[in-house]
Amino acid sequence: MTEPSRETPPEAAEPAPGEDEATTESPVEGSDGGETRAGAADEPEETDGDDDASATGPASTQDESADGGEAKAAELSEAQAELAAQRELRARIEQRKAEKEGPVTAGGKLSGKAADLLAAVRAVESGTKSVGALLDAPEPESRRPAPAAAPATTVRPAPVERAAASAETLTAVREVLARGGAPESLTGQVATVLGEGAAEALREDPWQLLSVPGVQPEHADGFARALLGAECGPGDPRRAVALVAWLLERAALKGHTALEDADVRAGLAKLSVPDPEEAVQQAISEGAVLVFQEEDDQVAEEESEDDREAAPEEADIPVLLGLDRYALAEESLADGLARLAKTVTAEDWEGPELVRAAGGHGLVAHTGGEAARSEPVALAEAARSRGLRVAVAAHSANGVRRLRSPAPTGPGAAPSSAVDGAETSGTSASAGSADGHPGAEAVTVAALLSGAAGPGRDEEGALALDLLVVLDAPQLDVETVAMLVESLPDGCRLVLSGDPGVLGSAGAGRVFGDVLAARVCPQIASRVPDPGPIGELVSGIGIGELNQVEAPGKEVVIVPVRDAGEAVHRTVQLVADSVPRAIGVPTAQTQVITVGHGGSAGTRALNAALKQRLNPGPGRFGGFDPGDRVAYVTSPGRTVTGTVVSADAEGLRLECEGEELVVPKERVESALRHGWALTAHQAAGMRWPAAVVVLPGDAAHSLDRPWVYTAFGRGERHLSVVHGVDQALPRAVAEGVAQDRTTRLRPLLEALLAVGEE
Numbered sequence: 001m002t003e004p005s006r007e008t009p010p011e012a013a014e015p016a017p018g019e020d021e022a023t024t025e026s027p028v029e030g031s032d033g034g035e036t037r038a039g040a041a042d043e044p045e046e047t048d049g050d051d052d053a054s055a056t057g058p059a060s061t062q063d064e065s066a067d068g069g070e071a072k073a074a075e076l077s078e079a080q081a082e083l084a085a086q087r088e089l090r091a092r093i094e095q096r097k098a099e100k101e102g103p104v105t106a107g108g109k110l111s112g113k114a115a116d117l118l119a120a121v122r123a124v125e126s127g128t129k130s131v132g133a134l135l136d137a138p139e140p141e142s143r144r145p146a147p148a149a150a151p152a153t154t155v156r157p158a159p160v161e162r163a164a165a166s167a168e169t170l171t172a173v174r175e176v177l178a179r180g181g182a183p184e185s186l187t188g189q190v191a192t193v194l195g196e197g198a199a200e201a202l203r204e205d206p207w208q209l210l211s212v213p214g215v216q217p218e219h220a221d222g223f224a225r226a227l228l229g230a231e232c233g234p235g236d237p238r239r240a241v242a243l244v245a246w247l248l249e250r251a252a253l254k255g256h257t258a259l260e261d262a263d264v265r266a267g268l269a270k271l272s273v274p275d276p277e278e279a280v281q282q283a284i285s286e287g288a289v290l291v292f293q294e295e296d297d298q299v300a301e302e303e304s305e306d307d308r309e310a311a312p313e314e315a316d317i318p319v320l321l322g323l324d325r326y327a328l329a330e331e332s333l334a335d336g337l338a339r340l341a342k343t344v345t346a347e348d349w350e351g352p353e354l355v356r357a358a359g360g361h362g363l364v365a366h367t368g369g370e371a372a373r374s375e376p377v378a379l380a381e382a383a384r385s386r387g388l389r390v391a392v393a394a395h396s397a398n399g400v401r402r403l404r405s406p407a408p409t410g411p412g413a414a415p416s417s418a419v420d421g422a423e424t425s426g427t428s429a430s431a432g433s434a435d436g437h438p439g440a441e442a443v444t445v446a447a448l449l450s451g452a453a454g455p456g457r458d459e460e461g462a463l464a465l466d467l468l469v470v471l472d473a474p475q476l477d478v479e480t481v482a483m484l485v486e487s488l489p490d491g492c493r494l495v496l497s498g499d500p501g502v503l504g505s506a507g508a509g510r511v512f513g514d515v516l517a518a519r520v521c522p523q524i525a526s527r528v529p530d531p532g533p534i535g536e537l538v539s540g541i542g543i544g545e546l547n548q549v550e551a552p553g554k555e556v557v558i559v560p561v562r563d564a565g566e567a568v569h570r571t572v573q574l575v576a577d578s579v580p581r582a583i584g585v586p587t588a589q590t591q592v593i594t595v596g597h598g599g600s601a602g603t604r605a606l607n608a609a610l611k612q613r614l615n616p617g618p619g620r621f622g623g624f625d626p627g628d629r630v631a632y633v634t635s636p637g638r639t640v641t642g643t644v645v646s647a648d649a650e651g652l653r654l655e656c657e658g659e660e661l662v663v664p665k666e667r668v669e670s671a672l673r674h675g676w677a678l679t680a681h682q683a684a685g686m687r688w689p690a691a692v693v694v695l696p697g698d699a700a701h702s703l704d705r706p707w708v709y710t711a712f713g714r715g716e717r718h719l720s721v722v723h724g725v726d727q728a729l730p731r732a733v734a735e736g737v738a739q740d741r742t743t744r745l746r747p748l749l750e751a752l753l754a755v756g757e758e
Contacts, residue, residue, distance in 0.1 A: 165191035172199035207242035240279030258322035334748035336485035368526025397657035473498035477507025520753035564600030607674035631675035691715030700728035704736030
């Protein structure tokens with residue numbers, strides 16, 4: 001993904017005139033504080049998610065070595081186990097779809113160009129692949145029997161380690177890369193992505209280099225020119241197909257699971273493709289992308305028959321192009337959610353509204369802020385008291401920790417994350433019920449899928465559960481939720497809970513938003529407000545108002561700055577001195593949040609200044625020293641925070657939420673950043689006792705309401721706003737609605753469930 005531009009080294013941290021305790025400044029008065037959007041970003045905040053998702057980094061910075069570590073089997077971390085589980089579950093999804101009696105009927109409403117595109121797909125795939133809207137999809141078939149009431153013997157699947165590329169493959173790939181002038185450091189990635197025939201594949205089609213994350217079209221073009229010479233040209237069909245797929249992968253980094261064909265053609269034109277229309281047709285005919293056209297059923301019902309006859313054949317229904325992996329995930333997820341909704345036996349459960357809804361339905365959506373998390377946890381405890389097998393899954397280990405330790409609101413209260421220790425860290429904990437007693441087991445989604453924690457699986461591979469409560473649902477991408485739902489047995493209840501106001505997932509899809517928009521299941525909106533001045537401030541932001549709040553305990557503080565250099569200096573002062581002394585929150589429990597990675601006050605500049613103050617050192621291992629705070633992208637779209645413990649021949653050893661992880665030395669440069677400062681996308685779904693949000697003057701264009709809502713809500717006890725954007729902040733809160741994502745899940749759900757729910 002595009003990194004923020006105009007990066008500069010951290011500016012000298014010289015004292016600002018009249019600088020005092022930051023916490024003695026007046027409380028934030030939202031109405032008169034304006035921020036300037038960190039203009040340091042080339043793209044909106046989604047770029048943070050993009051950058052994290054493309055964790056492998058740009059072509060010029062890869063550090064993959066062809067020897068040693070790739071042939072050596074290392075102990076599997078939770079992230080590696082998660083990836084292994086994902087591969088296994090994807091294979092099961094594909095097998096299940098292939099076992100259906102016939103292909104899903106689709107495309108009946110297509111005409112003109114759309115019909116031609118769909119005909120091309122069917123010609124290539126011979127009718128064996130599901131394409132289209134699935135508007136006439138059959139009832140979801142029963143996948144497996146409902147689990148017995150008594151706990152069955154469960155098995156945890158042993159993670160399968162991915163086979164390392166052979167020495168011959170690595171040697172051949174290295175030779176081809178050298179001939180094309182590409183960095184040798186790409187060798188390992190190319191071999192991993194393209195497999196054992198990678199070298200021959202590159203010789204036949206040099207633009208396949210674009211399938212390696214981080215490689216840009218100009219890199220692939222240069223590589224192709226070096227290999228093909230005069231045969232290479234901008235209109236080469238191989239280039240066209242690769243660029244179509246690259247554009248869709250790039251869109252996925254911003255959350256889209258598909259793009260309108262007009263947008264794809266416009267993107268191809270910018271990349272000097274002579275005939276974008278022909279390029280799209282070529283990509284479809286070769287099966288590189290799929291084509292869809294999905295009609296809004298509600299609009300179609302409102303149109304009279306005469307209107308439809310009078311309208312031209314090609315209505316305003318957009319033609320969408322998508323990659324197979326996201327199409328498969330959305331279709332499988334829609335099918336799985338419909339299966340759960342239709343296989344649950346409705347029961348009358350007494351209790352609050354959420355409990356009653358879960359008793360009568362297989363799928364329930366629950367919305368609310370941080371304090372509202374107590375409601376689905378209480379539901380889990382109530383179900384457990386009925387003898388059901390229950391689990392609560394959160395997006396991150398930080399989220400699991402928060403289930404056990406409600407955030408204190410008073411200025412003298414002990415920091416919640418400080419007192420939990422090992423008991424509340426890691427991937428599993430006992431979720432507290434509403435009355436404070438231990439309840440259902442709480443795990444991370446990744447640990448649940450990998451088998452590292454949770455109830456384990458039955459003999460048929462399904463999770464041994466009768467109810468699964470998923471918290472922080474907006475942070476989950478479509479592939480993750482599809483694998484989760486595919487793992488649930490028939491008759492299992494699923495409750496998706498989260499705050500719809502926060503930034504969406506770093507990966508592709510908008511699962512929680514699509515489920516809410518489809519209105520195919522009960523939606524329970526919590527009435528529990530987030531407490532204290534921070535809760536009041538964030539609640540106002542959620543409805544577009546930046547209100548003044550009373551903060552007698554300095555829970556919310558504004559720190560005005562004139563420029564980026566002063567912003568960096570004041571941020572360091574807050575973290576290292578003012579917040580620990582005046583608020584009582586240690587430096588290690590204060591998180592800095594900013595708009596992007598680049599720029600004069602982005603994560604790079606802030607982390608450099610914070611390291612110099614808090615843990616100075618030579619950066620003996622890839623720029624890191626023991627004691628450094630870090631953010632580790634364990635898999636695309638998933639970031640964990642931790643601390644460097646040591647380094648050895650295997651790599652960098654981290655302590656992350658009570659778990660020890662090893663970052664292989666070849667991945668340090670691409671997957672690891674210093675973590676005193678994070679982007680709001682990285683911080684979404686996590687909270688800390690104190691948060692310092694940095695809004696330098698050049699950040700104004702990057703701000704919108706979801707960004708501000710997410711960033712300001714990360715502090716449990718204290719929020720400092722380093723403010724330099726003038727009126728851009730209230731304007732962003734009032735007017736800055738985030739750009740929508742293009743997805744297909746909503747119409748798929750409506751087609752499968754809308755009639756039944758009515």
